[in-house]
Amino acid sequence: MAPADAVAEAVGSSVNRLLTVGCTVADSIEAMEIASGFDNVWATAGVHPHDAKDGTDGLRQLFDAEVAPVAVGECGLDYHYSHSEHDVQAEVFATQIRMAHELDLALVIHSRSAWDDTFAILDSEGVPERTVFHCFTGGPGEARKALDRGCYLSFSGIVTFPSAPELREAAVFCPSDRLLVETDSPYLAPVPHRGKSNKPAWVSVVGEAVAEVRNEPVEEVAELTWVNGERLYRL
Numbered sequence: 001m002a003p004a005d006a007v008a009e010a011v012g013s014s015v016n017r018l019l020t021v022g023c024t025v026a027d028s029i030e031a032m033e034i035a036s037g038f039d040n041v042w043a044t045a046g047v048h049p050h051d052a053k054d055g056t057d058g059l060r061q062l063f064d065a066e067v068a069p070v071a072v073g074e075c076g077l078d079y080h081y082s083h084s085e086h087d088v089q090a091e092v093f094a095t096q097i098r099m100a101h102e103l104d105l106a107l108v109i110h111s112r113s114a115w116d117d118t119f120a121i122l123d124s125e126g127v128p129e130r131t132v133f134h135c136f137t138g139g140p141g142e143a144r145k146a147l148d149r150g151c152y153l154s155f156s157g158i159v160t161f162p163s164a165p166e167l168r169e170a171a172v173f174c175p176s177d178r179l180l181v182e183t184d185s186p187y188l189a190p191v192p193h194r195g196k197s198n199k200p201a202w203v204s205v206v207g208e209a210v211a212e213v214r215n216e217p218v219e220e221v222a223e224l225t226w227v228n229g230e231r232l233y234r235l
């Protein structure tokens with residue numbers, strides 16, 4: 001889907017602000033170019049653990065742009081796929097944590113099957129004041145560890161999957177001021193769209209699922225995730 005179509009469809013579904021995420025340096029530049037064409041789209045810039053093997057050359061200077069990215073990331077550790085060596089992932093993650101500190105920016109973490117090392121690296125580098133576990137996949141235990149470190153938890157369409165009861169427990173457990181929702185488009189389309197290419201318009205489906213498990217009105221969850229996103233990214 002072309003960016004303009006994705007944005008128009010999102011706005012048509014009352015999804016009024018979007019964050020497009022960089023996962024490589026080239027990808028981050030593209031995200032910045034897209035964001036510069038809209039008043040309601042922001043970019044992040046980072047190197048995903050899958051691409052850690054390519055290093056972070058060229059990343060830092062992206063933040064000097066006139067319309068700079070609002071966050072460092074996605075970055076982190078992915079031991080599920082292990083597309084890059086673990087020690088390389090660790091190094092590239094630590095570099096980006098330091099970048100978030102230096103620039104006083106939000107940090108967007110991708111962590112999959114790597115909880116212990118993710119927390120260890122965060123602890124040794126210091127957790128940036130505004131840090132989010134994007135597409136959080138843990139249960140209440142991992143949620144506690146992230147929240148104790150002052151992090152936000154962002155829930156994706158996985159919260160609608162029958163196979164994710166522990167994640168739903170974490171969504172119930174998450175304090176109102178730490179809760180976010182996302183699509184992770186084009187991945188992880190929520191039920192009942194599962195298997196299709198995901199799109200920003202469907203973040204409302206994720207929000208409805210989170211509201212249902214928390215037993216809160218959808219409007220309330222929409223409002224608080226909006227406010228939390230604004231605070232996290234300083235939009």
Ligand SMILES: [Zn+2]
Pocket residue numbers: 074110134135
């Ligand atoms: Zn991710």
